[in-house]
Amino acid sequence: MFLTIDDFDFEGKTVALRVDINSPMDVNNHTILDDTRIRACISTIKELSNNGAKVVILAHQSRPGKKDFTPLCAHAQKLSESLDSEVYYVDDLFGSHAINSVKRMADGEILLLENVRFYSEEVLKDWNNWEGTSCPKKQGKTIMIKQLHSLFDYFINDAFAAAHRAQPSLVGFAYYMPVIAGRIMEREIKTLDKIIKNPDKPSIFILGGAKADDSIEVIKNVLKNNSGDRVLTTGIVANIFLIAKGYDLGPNKDVIRHMGYLNQIEIAKDLLETYGDKIETPIDVALNIEGQREEMELTLEKRIIYPIHDIGTETIAYYSDIIRESKTIVANGPAGVFENKNFLKGTAEILYAMTKSKAFTVIGGGHLSAVAGIVGVSNDINHISTGGGACIEFLAGKKLPVIEILKNSYRKYKDGDFNE
Template sequence: MANVLTLDDVNVDGKTVLLRVDINSPLDPATKSFLDDTRIKAILPTIQRLVKAKVIILAHQSRPGKNDFTSTLGHARELGRLLGRPVKWTDDIHGDKAMAAIESMENGQLLMLNNVRMDEDEQSIKDDPAASAETQLVQKLASVADLYVNDAFACAHRSTPSIVGFSTLIPCVAGELMGNEIRKLDMALETPVRPCLAVLGGVKVDDSIQVADNMLRGGIADELWPTGGVANLLLDLAGIDIGDINRNFLKNELGDHWKTTVAQARTLMSDYGSKIHLPVDVAANIEGNRVDLKVKDLPIEAPLFDLGIESILYLSAAIKRAGTIVLNGPAGVFEITDFAFGTVEMLNACAESSGYAVMGGGHTATLVSKRGIAHKMGHVSTGGGACLDYIAGRPLPGVVSLEESALAFSMDITTTVDSV
């Protein structure tokens, strides 16, 4: 349980507040218009808590070198549209123009700074909170602010100046989104209703194996149901020859992590084999056609693109009888209609289950949102890598920074530290 200060612990009225958010959004390549504003909507509850403050918003969009690396002007306009009130914008981050814009602010106003990843230090300084605190970005913004609010859960696994640099300079608290993410994930990890299922897939196999390891060894998960690339790897390690084409794909995806991931997966299967439910059939892509076949009929020199129908039925039934489901990653190559069946049925089962279903961020959250079933889930995380790291038991620098600030400043602004 994270011991951090929240907005309940501070009086923000009349204060100047630095608000770090993650509203990094998919943009149309041609027009740069928003294809999905989910992340912008997710920060609205925090902004509503700050209506009597001067709010300086720090945000990013993509990273240098990518096609969707842009200014945050469009984000300011979209946020203003959703709020129904103006959001000022400056094409500066901490220079004279930004400082002047902050100086002219009045209570209740919102100012969005330009893309924080246009700052060189934000890009170059990583995993060094002390160096982050010494950057111009942090020093100058901290000098004009009373409080820092971190609502960027999706960036909480990053150790960059805008995420970890303020903890020793000004009081830092969790926003509504950050606090909600921690609470909802902790419900699944600390007090899961039994049985608790870990349903892990996708191509980030190394992350999924670490999540599985943490959940099984920690007594969190009662069962592991691997899908996607995770299932293919575990089948291969169980003595089912998945074929060179699939094995080489996994090796290429894992790169330098191949050996360590295989070693961890082998140990996991040795220690918890009875709790791991491997697929009994798979779907291969043979010249563009879906062909379902039993795993005993492998190998086949064709890519395995989905769970087989029988395995999907078994998984769906298990999800529907579960008390808690932690799901991350698609079951197959869902972008191709013929191979979306496993992913669609898996998500439908979560929506129909009476259990508490937690959906990891990234592709999983996007799929749930596009299918219009987010409201039927217990929690849909806004963080991809951050959610995976948290479930895997890895400390999130953004949360650690908030905890350190709570220790440093709690006596100055409150007599109690609120555990989110």
């Protein structure tokens, strides 16, 4: 259980709204190249403003040391365009300019403070070691939170894409006031929770991409808890399972070694021993031979000597049949090197099969959501997660700091306890 916007009357209240509008930037002229995340949070901002709240937005862009680590003036402009209403940008975070700007706000006004990661305490490595504590006292005692918290009646967290982080701007306000889920956060938690706890059956997970260790954690969790009936592997994940089955993938094993995933082969062997009938691997693959796509059937006797860049046509047909019979489909990670049009086929065909099915379909954000846009099926997927890393950790059964704080805040609010 967690608090939502529906639980409160915001008229005349000042709310801190944490969003994730971290966007691809043109570093030469500091313009935003893709405003998807900005558009995603518009409904929450508009609802709060229309209900008479003074909306103070907290957000980040990139991280220290990166070329796209910029102020948020361009983000304020994009927000204003999407809302068709002015979003006031304040190039300060918790100094007198920021504090006085918040105090002068009228009901319904929207203000964006400066990039929270400009402040050193926000990016301390300390926050990487989340202790699972229900009351984030350390974060609440940082200077930024101590300076700002008294200005706000409520803290609303709509930054699902950062839900796996425990930085002060994400969890620190919970030490002082109720934490409420924004509309993105609410939708993400409810959707992913149903997938794990009560999916319509049969339920399948299609897992690929380059982050093999995360995907294998998901496989462990969904098969152990019976959330998934079958797992279809693609990409580096599939290669790891193929090697675990005894296939000689030649130079493709060197890629796995270079990525630091050799240890995942033993984990894959254990999973195959326990859940072998539920884990599907490719029947054939598409090789990159001097830039051309050449498909090859997999056999234990034949060694692969070229890079595997996609699943093959037979695998696409086999996986599509399984997809067609499923009622819940969760896909994360592309099936191949989609950036090369010769190897887009596997990823595209899986997405097409998902849209043709009658199942409830989910994409776990990241590169696969980008491909869905490229091939024009984004609007035909039931749910595209806004948070790649947060989504995969949720599906892997890990406790996400922001979500744990939301649950605890619900309990504290019911007990009337938001003091030290």
